[in-house]
Amino acid sequence: MSKWEIPPPSSLSCATRYAVDHYPEFRIELARTGVVKALVVACRAYNRSFPTIKQRGAPFVHIPEQFTKLLMGHLATLRAQERVVEGLQAGLLRLIVEYGSRFATSDLESTVMRVILGQILTECTVFYSVLVQLRISFPEMADVAHSHFDAAPEIAQVWKEWIALVKDRLQVLERYESGELTKLRACDNLKCALLRPNEELQRCSGCQCAYYCSVNCQRADYKGGAHKRACPILRSRREEQDVEISRDDRAFLRALINYEYEKYKGAIVLGHVGILSLVPGPTNRPIVLFDFTRGKCEIEVVPVLDASDDADAMQDVRFEALRRQQGRGAGGRGVGDLERIEMHVVGIQMGRHKDECMVGAPWWIPMPLRSSSPEMVHAIRALAATVPRRDTGMQDLTEGFDQERYREEVKELLARVKVDQTH
Numbered sequence: 001m002s003k004w005e006i007p008p009p010s011s012l013s014c015a016t017r018y019a020v021d022h023y024p025e026f027r028i029e030l031a032r033t034g035v036v037k038a039l040v041v042a043c044r045a046y047n048r049s050f051p052t053i054k055q056r057g058a059p060f061v062h063i064p065e066q067f068t069k070l071l072m073g074h075l076a077t078l079r080a081q082e083r084v085v086e087g088l089q090a091g092l093l094r095l096i097v098e099y100g101s102r103f104a105t106s107d108l109e110s111t112v113m114r115v116i117l118g119q120i121l122t123e124c125t126v127f128y129s130v131l132v133q134l135r136i137s138f139p140e141m142a143d144v145a146h147s148h149f150d151a152a153p154e155i156a157q158v159w160k161e162w163i164a165l166v167k168d169r170l171q172v173l174e175r176y177e178s179g180e181l182t183k184l185r186a187c188d189n190l191k192c193a194l195l196r197p198n199e200e201l202q203r204c205s206g207c208q209c210a211y212y213c214s215v216n217c218q219r220a221d222y223k224g225g226a227h228k229r230a231c232p233i234l235r236s237r238r239e240e241q242d243v244e245i246s247r248d249d250r251a252f253l254r255a256l257i258n259y260e261y262e263k264y265k266g267a268i269v270l271g272h273v274g275i276l277s278l279v280p281g282p283t284n285r286p287i288v289l290f291d292f293t294r295g296k297c298e299i300e301v302v303p304v305l306d307a308s309d310d311a312d313a314m315q316d317v318r319f320e321a322l323r324r325q326q327g328r329g330a331g332g333r334g335v336g337d338l339e340r341i342e343m344h345v346v347g348i349q350m351g352r353h354k355d356e357c358m359v360g361a362p363w364w365i366p367m368p369l370r371s372s373s374p375e376m377v378h379a380i381r382a383l384a385a386t387v388p389r390r391d392t393g394m395q396d397l398t399e400g401f402d403q404e405r406y407r408e409e410v411k412e413l414l415a416r417v418k419v420d421q422t423h
Contacts, residue, residue, distance in 0.1 A: 088133045268299060
């Protein structure tokens with residue numbers, strides 16, 4: 001028997017991939033036992049031995065295609081952020097550079113590497129755990145020029161964009177760890193709703209989601225507000241979230257959305273002016289979507305009706321809005337209580353079980369913006385009232401709105417109205 005007359009490794013990898021695709025329980029158990037690290041190490045070992053294997057005429061020179069496909073699948077497993085951390089610790093970034101410079105010459109390999117870098121790694125830059133590891137793994141790779149990917153120029157642009165995104169997110173991480181981005185938090189008793197330093201508020205021990213500046217505020221919200229009804233629901237939601245994302249990762253999202261809001265506040269306010277010029281009622285506050293499902297932040301200001309169309313995606317948002325309205329309780333100050341709350345929603349990409357399969361799906365998390373006073377809302381409504389009436393349908397309330405005409409007025413408004421805000 002020839003030394004090469006053995007079952008091809010690709011048969012084993014194909015069988016493994018079939019089992020992974022059709023039996024999510026098997027996929028999860030493999031992930032828990034460190035398959036991502038094993039695949040990264042195996043691919044890098046193969047890369048180092050590739051010249052010798054090719055010189056000897058081995059017929060398995062395309063084994064990396066199967067290995068990298070398996071790696072891509074396992075990186076996208078449930079709690080992908082944990083798999084990505086494992087991969088980074090094993091040398092995933094170095095592997096991508098090696099493939100881009102020497103091996104990714106086939107369409108399949110190139111596509112796989114683009115998905116790993118441009119989708120999975122990009123989407124996971126919203127997680128604290130991934131950024132902490134990138135702070136360790138990234139420096140030696142940050143200076144690798146996109147021209148390094150001579151064998152796969154289509155990966156070069158993806159690499160360039162990913163490097164820029166990671167540099168930006170690492171700056172957010174530094175500001176988060178310094179306490180700068182989350183130094184304030186609002187009391188969840190809407191009759192108070194004051195913004196105070198983080199350390200001055202206490203968390204409800206039941207749901208661990210609501211925060212209060214005093215025992216009196218907690219009691220008032222529990223008895224006269226909506227928290228008595230909302231507490232068990234919030235606790236159930238938190239426990240469901242704990243399955244998908246760690247508390248550290250969830251806490252970092254609040255810092256990330258604070259950062260993006262400050263960065264794009266002008267554009268967000270401009271969107272509010274366009275919508276409120278047609279829907280001026282005091283309860284018709286638009287919803288702001290911070291969409292990180294592709295990694296980069298895409299912001300959209302939408303009418304409440306549009307944001308609530310998808311029952312599955314927005315059920316948590318509707319619940320959050322309802323409990324805030326109910327939270328005013330008897331004797332509340334009316335609409336003024338809600339003018340210091342604006343519904344913001346964060347979208348991230350998460351792996352989830354559905355119909356016995358593992359699927360990637362957007363996950364929308366409500367993170368209301370809290371303000372120290374309603375002055376900002378009043379100023380935005382006053383500016384919206386000066387916009388000439390225009391004919392447009394409910395499908396696009398900003399159609400026909402001359403943004404350039406009001407851009408400078410929005411800048412002046414933001415310079416004049418100083419309100420503390422946080423999510």
